[in-house]
Amino acid sequence: MLPVTDMRLQGRKIGFAGLGNMGAPMARHLHNAGAVVHVWNRSEAPAKTAEEFGMKRVEQPAGLTGPIGSGIYCVNLTHTVVVEEVVFGKGGIFKEGIPAGSLVIDLGTTGVSGTRDFAQRMYEAGAGWVDAPVSGGQVGAEAANLTIMAGGRDSDILKATPLLEVIGEKITHMGEAGSGQVTKLANQLIVAQTIDAVAQALRLAELAGVDSAKVRDALRGGFAESRILDLHGERMVNRDFAPGGRSTYQLKDVRMICELAAEVGMDSPTLQNCLHQWVKFVEEKGFGELDHSGLFRLYEC
């Protein structure tokens, strides 16, 4: 169900930085639930659209601190370095210092060690950090039924919960700051490799003279069943690779997975191969703008 007015968010001041495919509907849901949402986005168009919906627009990330003060700042950005720049950088949200009592909720997929570092900086200023990456894609963001994997101190999670409940349906508190990101990377590892497996299975069947649509149907409900076989398998059968989830983002996530694996000493040939396949697909073949199910194309050539 789409969120309606939520008493807990009535008049609550929320800053929102990053109005991409995911961030824009999230900010809108918070606004519709009754929050006073101030938005910033690097490019103007999405911020103007938000303004038309009744949100308030600021010109720079630092412009959020005035209205929001010790309130809640949501960020939904594509790279760890961008999160650092927008939150802590020279023109960033906390350019003039971190207001005690404030809380950042990072809804994007951000590196684990970066996240732990950001949380530490907030704690030292008497503020909080919650990493709350989501799964469910743009469809889930629009429908406000995202799965959210949250990391942070109990008190910060408690503060974040009313907001997260507006944009998501299944929210799990995984542990301390960073553990939401760890869980998201575990999710992405499974997604990246399962897409590769389904792509090869369907293509192998085709090359061996069996109809891939029929194979997908036959496999549904058995041990090979997965959301990937269902949704992405159908895209492969139909050769429909319009995004959806862009392959450039999948590659970005696979890189973060490999970084984390190296940090904890779990480097493996499977992960190296996974990275290699996505690099080949995105960077060598130039298919980064296709949906990640488009990895199927690797096995057509």
Add this chain to the structure above:
Amino acid sequence: MLPVTDMRLQGRKIGFAGLGNMGAPMARHLHNAGAVVHVWNRSEAPAKTAEEFGMKRVEQPAGLTGPIGSGIYCVNLTHTVVVEEVVFGKGGIFKEGIPAGSLVIDLGTTGVSGTRDFAQRMYEAGAGWVDAPVSGGQVGAEAANLTIMAGGRDSDILKATPLLEVIGEKITHMGEAGSGQVTKLANQLIVAQTIDAVAQALRLAELAGVDSAKVRDALRGGFAESRILDLHGERMVNRDFAPGGRSTYQLKDVRMICELAAEVGMDSPTLQNCLHQWVKFVEEKGFGELDHSGLFRLYEC
């Protein structure tokens, strides 16, 4: 529902070679449905058990031809070479020649080109071959709710259907002989790689300080959802690797997948890596008797 008397099988003579974990309950279901089942198994104990259930036991595969004649022969054996030996070999079922009008139903996972060759030999004798590998494991065999992927000529499939309906719940006719095996290998490719993905995702989370049981719960229902995450993920969380599906069989299937891929020109680094991981697990580490979810152990060392 377990099969009860099926009019179509009343008094029907069926030969059954191979009473392993899967074959034994299948033969029993056919017997319970009213067929007159003659069994052969290399080791004596399972054949004697079948005899106690009321089936007829023969001492050699060739002993089946007398009672069955131009009827139906089911085989459920572990390797392509064993299928060849038991069906066409010197002491095999058709030692004295292939009775015209007879039909072999191969319920095991057998190589694709071998299957095509076997079917051809049967056709030349005016007989038939149906490859009908199953998915669902021993649990599915006991419950008679297996998923069956069948390949063969329409007339042969028609003859096989009453039997297949007794042991399985979802039966798909994939195409000509061999296409059932192609589909099973596609299934196994997805299973082998998804197990590897789930194992690494859960282990990576643990090493990064997050509880793997919590990660599995958080991921359920999202894009990473699969039967493997559900069933085998739980085994990994609980370190419960009693088979289930033995890893030696998984490795055997991965080898057949790689052979088929090589034949159709779809060799890939992912498949090579997949083979490498299962060889390492089964042959180098000696974990072949563990359930295939035990691949998790590779990432614990």
